[in-house]
Amino acid sequence: MINSSTVKAKAREYGADITGIGCISAYEGTKLEHDPRFICPTAKCVIGLGIRIPEGMIRVLEAGNQLYSLTSLYTKSTGEELVIMLLLKMARLLENEGYEACIQRTSPNIKAKDDYGMNPEVSSVTRLGQALSVDPGKKPAPEVLLDFAQSAVICGLGSISYRGEVLTPQYGPFQRLAYIITNAPLEADPVFDSDLCDKCGKCADACPGKAIIRDEKTTDIAGRTYTHGTFDSWQCSVYYRGAHRSNPYMNDEFLKGDPDREAVLNGEKRFDEKSAKEMYPKMKFLPPTQFGYVPCMCRRACDIACYNHLKEKGLIRKGGAV
Secondary structure, eight states: OOOHHHHHHHHHHTTOSEEEEEEGGGGTTOOGGGOGGGTOTTOOEEEEEEEEOOHHHHHHHHHTSOSHHHIIIIIIIIIIIIHHHHHHHHHHHHHHTTOOEEEEOOOTTEEOTTOOOOOTTBSOOEEOTTOOOSSTTTSOOSOOOOOHHHHHHHTTSOEEOTTSSEEBTTTBTOEEEEEEEEOSOOOOOOOOOSOOOOOOOHHHHHOTTOOEEEEEEEEEETTEEEEEEEEOHHHHHHHHTTOSTTOTTOOTTTTTTOTTHHHHHTTOSOOOHHHHHHHGGGOOSSOOOTTSBOOOSSTTHHHHHHHHHHHHTTOOOOOSOO
């Protein structure tokens, strides 16, 4: 019979840098639209998997010497190709033992019914706000989308950053996550019981568009409360595309004659959904990618500031797969 040790060893063999297993009971109280039991009704656990972003790639991004190619290597190759191969191999492992394996990767162009924001990495998103349940209160509205941050805590992988994303003790904010919901009777790991974020606010200070607001909120996950700032994803999406003067491709023609030009360049103008979408066509600093992702012109300044801070405080333990 397959066990947790075998699953983790195979995950490392197939390319995972971090692994963890969460008990399905830890999802009790989760919104129906995010509850893994509505994806796999027989589920007993969730397997969490992470693939790291190489340190060298982070430093090149920080220096701003390569932005276009990093979008391919960071966002697409790691987040899609490597993750998908890992998930498919793990699914075959579980199914060969007679268990179900419902693989889960991010859905970058889909926003859940309760999410009214934007994914800065892509050109557009479809929001499921109009989706209706066929049995309200008992069945979720489609699509059921796993909450990746919640699942990282439940699987023992990491905690929540000030921006509301996942921090792990191995790689900080720099990994791509994936999950497998399964009915295999695997021994679960403890829920992640510490908070890697010390609320230093360096991520908020580093954001060129001031998209991380110090209006603190709390999120409860499996009996633990995490405090974090408010992330304005529409604001982020404009400055991710390069609206700030720190963009190395900035030129005099951008917003020439626009009375708001200086406010935009200084990160002082606030954008909502409508004004953000109106700004996108004006930011053609690099050609569009062939695979649908937007080149990251802000160099992920928030994540790099967070990563450097965690390293300085000794909260990141680099090493092999865990």
